[in-house]
Structures are given as C-alpha cells and as structure tokens.
Amino acid sequence: MAVGDERHVELREALRALCAGFPDAYFRRVDAERAYPVEFVAALTRGGWLAALIPAEYGGSGLGLAEASVIMEEINRSGGNAGACHGQMYNMGTLLRHGSAEQKQRWLPAIARGELRLQSMGVTEPGTGSDTTRIRTSAQRRGDRYVVNGQKVWISRVHHSELMILLARTTPLAELRRRSEGLSVFLVDLREAIGRGLQVRPIANMVNHDTSELFFEELEIPADNLIGVEGQGFRYILDGLNAERTLIAAECIGDGYWFVDRVSRYARSREVFGRPIGQNQGVQFPIAESYIEVEAANLMRWRACERFDAQLPCGTEANLAKYLAAKASWEAANACLQFHGGFGFACDYDVERKFRETRLYQVAPISTNLILSYVAEHVLGLPRSY
Ligand SMILES: Cc1cc2nc3c(=O)[nH]c(=O)nc-3n(C[C@H](O)[C@H](O)[C@H](O)COP(=O)(O)OP(=O)(O)OC[C@H]3O[C@@H](n4cnc5c(N)ncnc54)[C@H](O)[C@@H]3O)c2cc1C
Numbered sequence: 163m164a165v166g167d168e169r170h171v172e173l174r175e176a177l178r179a180l181c182a183g184f185p186d187a188y189f190r191r192v193d194a195e196r197a198y199p200v201e202f203v204a205a206l207t208r209g210g211w212l213a214a215l216i217p218a219e220y221g222g223s224g225l226g227l228a229e230a231s232v233i234m235e236e237i238n239r240s241g242g243n244a245g246a247c248h249g250q251m252y253n254m255g256t257l258l259r260h261g262s263a264e265q266k267q268r269w270l271p272a273i274a275r276g277e278l279r280l281q282s283m284g285v286t287e288p289g290t291g292s293d294t295t296r297i298r299t300s301a302q303r304r305g306d307r308y309v310v311n312g313q314k315v316w317i318s319r320v321h322h323s324e325l326m327i328l329l330a331r332t333t334p335l336a337e338l339r340r341r342s343e344g345l346s347v348f349l350v351d352l353r354e355a356i357g358r359g360l361q362v363r364p365i366a367n368m369v370n371h372d373t374s375e376l377f378f379e380e381l382e383i384p385a386d387n388l389i390g391v392e393g394q395g396f397r398y399i400l401d402g403l404n405a406e407r408t409l410i411a412a413e414c415i416g417d418g419y420w421f422v423d424r425v426s427r428y429a430r431s432r433e434v435f436g437r438p439i440g441q442n443q444g445v446q447f448p449i450a451e452s453y454i455e456v457e458a459a460n461l462m463r464w465r466a467c468e469r470f471d472a473q474l475p476c477g478t479e480a481n482l483a484k485y486l487a488a489k490a491s492w493e494a495a496n497a498c499l500q501f502h503g504g505f506g507f508a509c510d511y512d513v514e515r516k517f518r519e520t521r522l523y524q525v526a527p528i529s530t531n532l533i534l535s536y537v538a539e540h541v542l543g544l545p546r547s548y
Pocket of ligand 1: 282286292373528
C-alpha cells in the first residue's frame with residue numbers, strides 16, 4: 163500500500179484493468195524493436211484517458227491534474243512507460259490557456275476524440291540547451307505566414323503526432339531589453355511541414371523514446387497558427403511546465419513502486435547461502451530506504467497536484483516533486499538492479515529496461531541542477547547564477 167492508494171480508487175482500478183492487457187512481454191518487445199506501443203496508446207485514447215485534462219466543453223473529461231497524474235503513475239507502476247504518450251496529456255495546455263476561441267474549437271475536440279495527436283513540443287536547441295531564452299530558431303512574419311529557420315534537438319514523438327507546439331524567436335535578442343521576450347509559440351501541422359521545410363532525423367538513444375533532430379529551412383506556417391500574443395511565448399511555455407513536471411513526478415513514483423515491489427518479491431524468494439537474500443540487512447535496508455523515499459516524494463506530488471488544481475501558485479511544489487520523485491525512482495532502480503544480481507541485466511526480467519527509462523528523468527524535461535538552481539534563487543533568495 164502506498165501513500166495515495168486510497169485516492170481515486172475507481173480510476174486506479176480502471177487503469178490497472180487496461181494495463182493488465184499490456185503485460186511486461188508487450189513492453190519488452192516494443193523496447194527491443196525500438197517500436198512505438200501503438201496498441202497501448204490506442205487503448206488509452208479509446209478510453210479517453212489521454213484527454214483527461216481537456217475540459218468537457220471540448221469533449222475531454224475535464225479532470226484535474228491529480229487524476230491525470232494517477233493515470234501516468236499507474237502506467238509506469240504496471241511496468242509500462244507513459245513516456246510514449248505523456249505529451250498528449252499536457253501539451254494541449256498551452257493551446258487551452260493561450261489559444262483563441264477559434265483555435266481551441268478547431269483543434270481541441272479533435273484532440274479529445276483522438277483524431278489529432280498533439281504529442282510533440284519543440285523547445286530544446288543544440289546550441290543553447292537549458293538556456294531556453296537564447297534559442298536561435300527564428301520565425302519571421304511575411305504576409306499571412308511565418309517563415310521558420312533553425313534547428314531543434316531531442317524533440318520527441320514527432321513521428322507519432324500530427325501537431326507540434328514550437329517555440330521560436332520572433333524578435334532578435336539584440337532588439338530586446340529582456341531575454342525572455344521576443345519568443346513566440348506556434349502550432350505546427352506536422353503533416354504539412356515534414357518534407358516541405360522541416361526535416362526530421364531520428365536520434366538513436368538509450369531509451370525507446372522516439373526522439374529526433376529537427377531542421378527548419380524556410381518552413382511556412384499560417385499566421386493563424388500563432389498561439390496568443392507574438393513575443394509572449396516563453397511565458398506560455400513556462401505556464402505549462404508545472405503540469406509537465408508534476409505528471410513526470412507521478413511517472414517516477416510509479417516506477418519507484420514498481421522497482422520496490424519487484425525487488426522485494428525477488429529478495430523474498432531468491433535463496434543464497436541457504437536463506438532468502440532479503441533476510442540480510444545489507445539487502446533489506448536499501449530497499450526499505452527506497453520505499454521511504456518514494457513515499458516521501460509521493461507526498462510532494464499530491465501537494466503539487468492540490469495546489470495546481472486549486473489554481474494556486476505551484477512552481478516550487480512541482481519542481482520539488484519532480485526532483486524528489488526522479489531521485490527516489492533512480493535509487494529504487496539501483497537497489498532493484500543490484501539485488502537481482504546478474505538477472506538484473508537480463509532483458510527478460512524488465513529491470514534493465516525500467517532502469518534505463520527512469521534514468522532519463524534526472525535530465526529531461528528539466529535537469530536536476532536546474533531545479534536546484536530554481537530553489538536556490540526563487541525559494542531561498544540566493545543570487546541568480548546564470
Ligand atoms: C529522451 C529525451 C527526450 C527529450 N524530449 C524533448 C522534447 O520532446 N522537447 C524538447 O524541447 N526537449 C526534449 N528533450 C531535451 C531535454 O529537455 C534536455 O536534454 C534537457 O533540458 C537538458 O538540456 P541539454 O541536453 O541541452 O543539456 P545542457 O543544457 O547542455 O546541460 C548539460 C548538463 O549541464 C548542467 N548544467 C547546465 N547549465 C548549468 C548551470 N547553470 N548550473 C548547473 N548545471 C548546469 C545540466 O544540468 C546538465 O546536467 C529531451 C531529451 C531527451 C534525452
């Protein structure tokens with residue numbers, strides 16, 4: 163039993179029933195083939211689970227972040243990987259909060275029905291990394307179009323999405339007083355863009371996370387696809403980050419419970435030197451410690467959800483939840499791998515797969531150092547370091 167298991171019981175049961183149809187062997191095969199879990203994501207979409215945060219007036223279920231986070235947690239806790247589709251859960255927030263009435267009506271109902279996928283968000287660039295306000299990809303207004311030139315890196319799920327949120331510079335840095343101004347958000351229709359100004363080059367990487375480099379050369383986007391006010395895009399992207407961080411914290415918590423559960427089960431049954439390995443305190447303590455840390459991170463996740471759903475400021479809580487959860491799941495992953503001995507490395511046990519998957523969250527979507535830096539500056543009032 164974990165902190166929060168008594169919350170949203172029916173929702174958890176529904177998700178557990180759905181996930182039971184996609185056992186370890188399914189995700190193992192998808193990982194080995196570097197494939198996309200098409201059937202799993204289709205089942206989630208059919209159930210309306212990925213439209214949890216879309217308001218009922220646009221055809222979604224109008225649930226809160228707490229419920230959305232349970233959906234993400236349960237996927238990872240069942241042995242799956244919500245990373246294949248978590249973008250669909252939160253990327254539409256930018257459109258919902260800052261899009262015009264016409265844009266929302268045009269896209270949100272189709273996204274809620276699963277006919278359009280808004281799974282991608284293009285922010286990171288090779289030359290600037292975490293320093294988002296210095297991005298160089300530009301969008302220049304020419305008549306009724308914007309013309310985009312530049313490059314992005316590590317942009318996920320472009321091959322499994324019709325739409326992408328794009329952050330680009332609309333006013334050169336030299337003409338601005340503040341670095342955070344002059345950036346704008348666009349909705350790019352990938353069906354029209356790929357091959358006509360946008361080239362996509364997949365990056366082979368450690369996790370099965372369809373992720374690519376994007377090259378923009380004179381890509382034309384209708385001016386109607388600008389979201390909100392030109393130049394205010396950085397603020398719009400920041401607005402969405404609290405939801406993203408809290409949902410990813412919930413995924414890490416799901417991973418953390420999966421690792422603790424698996425390793426506890428293994429340590430109870432694996433006998434060496436004539437007794438279960440779990441009888442040794444050298445084995446027990448790291449597992450117990452992992453459980454404590456996952457539980458503690460979970461408390462912060464609920465706090466972030468409560469504040470977000472009450473529309474209270476929650477930047478600190480979302481960052482703390484993400485930090486604690488990513489750290490706890492990684493410690494739990496280490497204990498799980500360690501006490502499976504050699505079998506931890508065998509693909510058939512799924513530990514090495516989950517170990518790789520959860521490691522990502524120390525780096526993306528925000529690296530641990532950048533969270534520490536946020537806390538130092540914004541919570542503790544220490545001088546800004548960059
Ligand atoms: C699998 C995967 C999927 C991704 N998907 C997406 C996506 O869909 N869309 C998207 O836009 N991006 C995506 N990213 C990019 C991700 O958000 C970035 O990798 C991450 O923000 C870090 O940026 P960077 O890789 O450029 O690292 P850098 O910014 O180069 O940083 C490298 C290291 O230095 C540290 N560092 C940098 N500056 C400081 C400082 N001032 N103080 C202390 N430490 C510092 C960082 O913490 C980090 O550990 C993805 C990345 C991966 C690996």
